[in-house]
Amino acid sequence: xxxxxxxxxxxxxxxxxxxxxxxxxxxxxxxxxxxVNDVSLSVARGEALxxxxxxxxxxxxxxxxxxxxxxxxxxxxxxxxxxxLALAGAARRAFxxxxxxVFQDPYGSLNPRMTxxxxxxxxxxxxxxxxxxxxxxxxxxxxxxxxxxxxAATRRPHAFSGGQRQRxxxxxxxxxxxxxxxxxxxxxxxxxxxxxxxxNLFLELQERLGLTLLFITHDLRLVRHVTHRVAVMYLGxxxxxGPTPALFAAPRHPYTQALLAAAPRLVAPSLVAPSLVxxxxxxxxxTRGELPGGAAIPAGCAFHPRxxxxxxxxxxxxxSLTPRGTPWxxxxxxxxxxx
Amino acid sequence: MRLPFPLxxxxxxxxxxxxxxxxxxxxxxxxxxxxxYTAMLAAPGRAHxxxxxxxxxDLLSRTIHATRIDLQIALFATIGPLLIGGAxxxxxxxxxxxxxxxxxxxxxxxxxxxxxxLVIAIVAVLGPGLENMYVAVAIVGWVFYARLMRGExxxxxxxxxIAAARALGYSQPRLMLRHILPNAIRPVLIYLVTxxxxxxxxxxxxxxxxxxxxxxxxxWGVLIADGKNFxxxxxxxxxxxxxxxxxxxxxxxxxxxxxxxxxxxxR
Amino acid sequence: MTPLLPMTPxxxxxxxxxxxxxxxxxxxGVDFRIMPGEVLGLVGESGSGKSVTLRALLRLLHGARVxxxxxxxxxxxxxxxxxxxxxxxxxxxxxVFQEPTAALNPVLPIGLQIDESLAAHTDLSGAxxxxxxxxxxxxxxxxxxxxxxGAYPHELSGGQRQRxxxxxxLAAGPELLxxxxxxxxxxxxxxxxILALLLRLVADRHMGLLLVxxxxxxxxxxxxxxxxxxxxxxxxxxxxxxxLRQPRHAYTDALLRSxxxxxxxxxxxxxxxxxxxxxxxxxxxxxxxxxCSYASPECSAHRPPMVAVEPRRLSACIxxxxxxxxxxx
Numbered sequence: 001x002x003x004x005x006x007x008x009x010x011x012x013x014x015x016x017x018x019x020x021x022x023x024x025x026x027x028x029x030x031x032x033x034x035x036v037n038d039v040s041l042s043v044a045r046g047e048a049l050x051x052x053x054x055x056x057x058x059x060x061x062x063x064x065x066x067x068x069x070x071x072x073x074x075x076x077x078x079x080x081x082x083x084x085l086a087l088a089g090a091a092r093r094a095f096x097x098x099x100x101x102v103f104q105d106p107y108g109s110l111n112p113r114m115t116x117x118x119x120x121x122x123x124x125x126x127x128x129x130x131x132x133x134x135x136x137x138x139x140x141x142x143x144x145x146x147x148x149x150x151x152a153a154t155r156r157p158h159a160f161s162g163g164q165r166q167r168x169x170x171x172x173x174x175x176x177x178x179x180x181x182x183x184x185x186x187x188x189x190x191x192x193x194x195x196x197x198x199x200n201l202f203l204e205l206q207e208r209l210g211l212t213l214l215f216i217t218h219d220l221r222l223v224r225h226v227t228h229r230v231a232v233m234y235l236g237x238x239x240x241x242g243p244t245p246a247l248f249a250a251p252r253h254p255y256t257q258a259l260l261a262a263a264p265r266l267v268a269p270s271l272v273a274p275s276l277v278x279x280x281x282x283x284x285x286x287t288r289g290e291l292p293g294g295a296a297i298p299a300g301c302a303f304h305p306r307x308x309x310x311x312x313x314x315x316x317x318x319x320s321l322t323p324r325g326t327p328w329x330x331x332x333x334x335x336x337x338x339x
Numbered sequence: 340m341r342l343p344f345p346l347x348x349x350x351x352x353x354x355x356x357x358x359x360x361x362x363x364x365x366x367x368x369x370x371x372x373x374x375x376y377t378a379m380l381a382a383p384g385r386a387h388x389x390x391x392x393x394x395x396x397d398l399l400s401r402t403i404h405a406t407r408i409d410l411q412i413a414l415f416a417t418i419g420p421l422l423i424g425g426a427x428x429x430x431x432x433x434x435x436x437x438x439x440x441x442x443x444x445x446x447x448x449x450x451x452x453x454x455x456x457l458v459i460a461i462v463a464v465l466g467p468g469l470e471n472m473y474v475a476v477a478i479v480g481w482v483f484y485a486r487l488m489r490g491e492x493x494x495x496x497x498x499x500x501i502a503a504a505r506a507l508g509y510s511q512p513r514l515m516l517r518h519i520l521p522n523a524i525r526p527v528l529i530y531l532v533t534x535x536x537x538x539x540x541x542x543x544x545x546x547x548x549x550x551x552x553x554x555x556x557x558x559w560g561v562l563i564a565d566g567k568n569f570x571x572x573x574x575x576x577x578x579x580x581x582x583x584x585x586x587x588x589x590x591x592x593x594x595x596x597x598x599x600x601x602x603x604x605x606r
Numbered sequence: 607m608t609p610l611l612p613m614t615p616x617x618x619x620x621x622x623x624x625x626x627x628x629x630x631x632x633x634x635g636v637d638f639r640i641m642p643g644e645v646l647g648l649v650g651e652s653g654s655g656k657s658v659t660l661r662a663l664l665r666l667l668h669g670a671r672v673x674x675x676x677x678x679x680x681x682x683x684x685x686x687x688x689x690x691x692x693x694x695x696x697x698x699x700x701x702v703f704q705e706p707t708a709a710l711n712p713v714l715p716i717g718l719q720i721d722e723s724l725a726a727h728t729d730l731s732g733a734x735x736x737x738x739x740x741x742x743x744x745x746x747x748x749x750x751x752x753x754x755x756g757a758y759p760h761e762l763s764g765g766q767r768q769r770x771x772x773x774x775x776l777a778a779g780p781e782l783l784x785x786x787x788x789x790x791x792x793x794x795x796x797x798x799x800i801l802a803l804l805l806r807l808v809a810d811r812h813m814g815l816l817l818v819x820x821x822x823x824x825x826x827x828x829x830x831x832x833x834x835x836x837x838x839x840x841x842x843x844x845x846x847x848x849x850l851r852q853p854r855h856a857y858t859d860a861l862l863r864s865x866x867x868x869x870x871x872x873x874x875x876x877x878x879x880x881x882x883x884x885x886x887x888x889x890x891x892x893x894x895x896x897x898c899s900y901a902s903p904e905c906s907a908h909r910p911p912m913v914a915v916e917p918r919r920l921s922a923c924i925x926x927x928x929x930x931x932x933x934x935x
């Protein structure tokens with residue numbers, strides 16, 4: 001395997017929440033939202049790593065820590081061996097060039113008052129990617145790269161559909177010639193028939209430009225299709241990380257199993273009789289209980305209150321993310337046999 | 340692109356006022372300061388469209404000549420609050436923290452007092468006159484701009500396009516001036532136009548009270564004040580300057596509404 | 607009330623057309639029917655007219671011209687006097703919406719909001735209504751129901767809010783539940799629970815369910831029959847199992863093929879080119895033509911009629927018999 005391009009070790013990010021004046025007077029501590037909790041992972045050059053999980057699992061916070069929109073409370077991020085969190089000034093701007101982000105909301109992620117040309121040219125100029133005289137040509141190249149017509153440059157974001165705006169967001173990220181794209185739910189705001197266009201664009205750009213992709217989503221179908229490896233997060237921690245096809249075929253963590261079972265399928269899995277394709281299902285819900293908020297994470301294994309197989313040990317002891325006789329690391333005391 | 344009708348009407352009124360302000364001599368039929376003892380307190384008629392005052396001065400000419408000073412008030416009584424309040428609102432909204440809390444409290448404090456009372460109190464201390472009025476309005480009026488600006492900056496700074504710009508490694512001044520400011524300034528500019536109308540009313544009020552423009556300078560508020568002693572016998576003395584104020588206010592308000600429509604980027 | 611034959615539909619929609627002034631026809635000739643105890647999926651992307659249709663069924667649309675027939679047990683909802691309409695809403699058809707946060711009153715406790723619905727639609731006394739409210743919360747799976755009556759919407763999680771919303775809808779004892787994207791705002795595991803709950807309620811109460819959604823996976827797992835909408839028109843309709851195995855409209859076919867399936871990972875998907883048409887005057891042609899790989903001149907010549915292509919399968923596609931069957935994994 002190629003050496004890691006981006007390495008994250010023991011990364012944690014907390015957000016203090018508001019408390020009411022009444023609670024403050026009674027001396028209650030300020031509630032803390034533990035968004036990302038001791039997360040370690042690495043991404044190899046050219047790889048597509050998926051991060052999946054439900055709301056509050058910390059996947060978006062993790063993404064924003066990686067592009068330095070949040071400063072983590074502890075842990076390290078290394079890019080190509082260099083400590084990213086220690087960077088400042090010009091070195092930090094250089095890092096910004098290497099790791100770019102594509103956002104979920106195509107309507108909020110573009111400056112509504114700037115034409116597409118201005119938005120792309122600004123990125124090129126600030127980082128002196130090309131000489132000023134070459135900027136118009138480079139803008140045209142970028143638009144062509146994301147399959148937008150050249151006349152798109154003169155218009156403002158409101159003239160475009162959601163899918164086109166997402167292409168513009170991708171072009172802006174590509175303007176500074178990054179090595180890594182962190183894509184946070186890049187298609188979930190788009191209609192199904194448009195999602196495929198953007199997914200294809202990511203796959204194509206990865207091949208053509210050798211990009212490394214961090215693909216963050218709640219959509220299991222997408223992550224299965226796009227990524228080489230996948231990390232499953234629950235309440236701030238990675239519970240399981242491994243090669244996508246194998247992990248999807250035989251998930252080891254009970255949460256991953258529940259998540260895969262809960263996701264509606266268009267075609268019944270081959271285990272089930274083909275006559276069950278479509279129509280009213282007969283199975284019960286895959287999980288019980290609600291997702292706790294990040295400010296009230298259960299002790300021990302965070303999933304134990306909802307876990308169908310939890311034992312006493314799960315309530316007391318936090319399982320570490322290690323291979324447990326499994327082909328990939330799993331954070332479950334009971335892992336070891338495929339379900 | 341079609342201009343909205345309110346904007347056309349508003350701009351039309353403002354252009355008319357601007358002509359009066361720039362070329363009063365060319366438009367006004369008489370010298371605004373010339374006494375005419377043959378036509379004192381003349382009712383509006385063919386010779387004097389707006390009538391005359393107790394010295395026989397032509398009120399149409401005086402109202403036209405007053406335009407310049409009132410438009411000056413509209414400009415100078417708003418530019419200070421705009422620049423000071425806009426800058427403070429942008430800075431504390433963007434950086435937040437203790438400065439934001441303190442400025443927020445200060446804004447609340449100033450707003451608990453009636454605006455006019457504060458301005459009059461400050462002018463009373465500094466002495467009457469337009470320059471002092473501008474100073475007083477700047478001291479009090481910036482809070483309205485700061486509050487609007489701060490609120491909009493708080494909304495915009497959490498937008499993803501700002502996150503995208505930060506992820507691109509853009510500098511703080513660039514983020515503030517190039518990305519936040521153009522997107523946050525709309526409510527401030529719209530308020531500015533309304534505030535210009537309010538400033539004229541304020542200038543006229545202070546003129547009426549003798550704290551603003553000093554006689555014999557023709558100013559609408561002063562003209563109304565001059566007419567108050569003759570209100571039963573010569574009501575036109577106050578009526579026409581009053582209508583001029585109303586018309587100007589209408590012009591600014593319509594322009595403000597029209598601009599609000601026009602500045603909506605989603606149009 | 608007239609006696610009903612067993613197989614009379616609860617709701618029959620005929621040639622429904624909805625126009626927003628001046629010329630935005632958002633729904634253009636939609637037909638479907640729902641039997642008691644049946645789960646019908648109304649599927650489409652944004653702009654397909656699915657949510658507007660649902661609101662029109664209860665006459666909840668303002669500022670729109672609604673034409674055609676919405677027959678509730680044979681009575682036309684669109685022509686009903688107000689008193690009859692009020693009685694039908696809630697007891698006949700009740701609705702739950704996508705955003706329980708927006709649909710619940712934030713300043714009233716859940717118990718009171720259920721009580722309101724009970725008071726409006728039943729003759730129960732105050733104490734009986736309280737008992738019924740506790741039963742209803744229990745029925746929708748809210749634990750410790752008696753204590754939860756006093757909870758305000760903001761004290762509940764998203765999933766619990768949707769459960770409370772369903773309890774309010776059930777309070778009147780509806781015969782048909784209209785659900786507009788009821789799980790779209792929820793997480794996957796919570797969506798799974800809510801869908802299981804809805805299906806249990808349908809079975810227990812022999813209630814009809816109209817499920818409006820953009821998610822074909824949700825339809826595949828919950829519905830008996832489905833109606834596919836495109837640009838305000840029915841593309842095709844039929845049983846979910848048949849339709850997913852063998853689409854009979856080029857749009858459904860393209861939509862299913864554009865989704866990442868169980869096939870080879872990291873291969874190119876087959877997107878539908880272009881984008882959904884803008885709302886406007888009704889076209890005398892198939893609205894999917896610009897994006898369709900099966901389009902022929904005939905498709906642009908006139909609006910393809912809805913044809914019964916198989917028993918209980920309707921399609922408005924001229925190419926219906928040229929579409930490939932989907933291979934189940």
